[in-house]
Amino acid sequence: IPFGIVGAILGHLALGYNVSMMSFMGVVALSGVVVNDSLVLVSAVNDYRRDEGLSILEAVKAGGTRRFRPILLTSLTTFLGLSPMILETSVGARFLIPMAISLGFGVLFATFITLLLVPCLYLFFEDLQRGFGKTARYVRTGLRGREDPPPAETPSPAE
Template sequence: MVLDVDRVKAAKLGLSAEDVVLQVVVALNSSVSVSRNFWIDSQTGNQYFVGVQYPEDVDRKLDDVMGLPVKGAGQPTPVNLGSLVTPRRKSGAVEINHAGLRKVTNLLVNTEGRDMGAVAGEITDIVKTVELPEGMRLQLQGEYGRMNDSFRQLSLGLVLAAVLVYLLQVTLFRSWSGPLVIMSTVPLGFIGVLWMLYLTGTTLNVQSLMGVIFLVGIAVNNGVLLVDFANRSRLNGTSAREAICAAASTRFRPILMTFLATVLALTPMALGTGRGNEANVPLARAVVGGLFSSTFLTLFLVPILYTIIVRKFNAVDPRLAGELGDSTTGPIVS
């Protein structure tokens, strides 16, 4: 229902179009929605809204509304609302939402028993078949939009973490090739993450991506142990192949102990035992799965890459001889 206010007649009574509409709102609802007045109980400190309203009448008709009294400033006698407005019926939305000064229509979808990404994918496929008028577009927002924003931020964080870890190793090893071999253990962890999430029926969500970021810092530890030991051995004149093989056999026990300690510590969290641990389950499962693959594949891939890369690039800076070994170390053999 739309009420068209006769502004000329209303102005003669000292009323604006807003004053007329507000008096109608007060008559149909209460003065609380227009002007909020409240009273505070001095004993209890509670506040109570104070307002006036017409008696409720479920059988109220349009003629009754048009007969509501409207009074202007300085006007002794009120006039009927029907003398100032013209009613007309119109079909339209009860509430109009705006985003960036543009009208939007919200369509709410609830999910139950299914992950949000799969439901959003099906909705996107359906939306692609709909022909929209010019100037109109469809966009998925709400929880799904926030989830996508989190994915983008976490993906950027994953890349940044990998770059920072690599640059830190370059500074410590004073070599570009050695840290490159170590960073090859990170993709090996991704293999285990995907398999663990698939086998356990866990979705790829914000928590699991956080686990992947944690995995970047954990997975490189094994590679650091192998490459550092191999570099120290090469300072004594050992060939690259013999040095990395000796590192794999010598450092196997520390690597296995670190792997077992981390996995056993995260197992209760990965199983989701106890209340309130459901949110951490994807994170723990991602880390555990990544450790499984990165730990065991590192023992095979790192020696191969180390042998190949060291033959082309000298992975040990001779200036490190005084820091990694005795000053009387032998020549470096590739």
């Protein structure tokens, strides 16, 4: 979502429009699209890990490859669909143009960042989780490297 906001602000700067209340409405609509793109990508990676049994790196590659085109095409069609409103010059459309700029440029910018950053962050957090797991095992086993002693056997009843 923050990258979508950056894209919206860059769009306003590039076209010379001030940020208005309608711009913020565009950012609200933008949030749903950006979150959906990220969820679709992460879901594809998780599916490859669970169903195909791929390693984390192979699952990220496969999920990114499988979902790249649908995410990109959805975002490009959103931007192209909003472009007539962005380029509109009539007085009646002037109040909607900032919303279209926020949504269009925010989606465009956030999509490219999402397609690059989400797979990297997925790998980063997986490594971080693995590191915490090793640290927890180290703390559990103690500084001497011993495992917890096995539970004592219960004596069998005498006959």
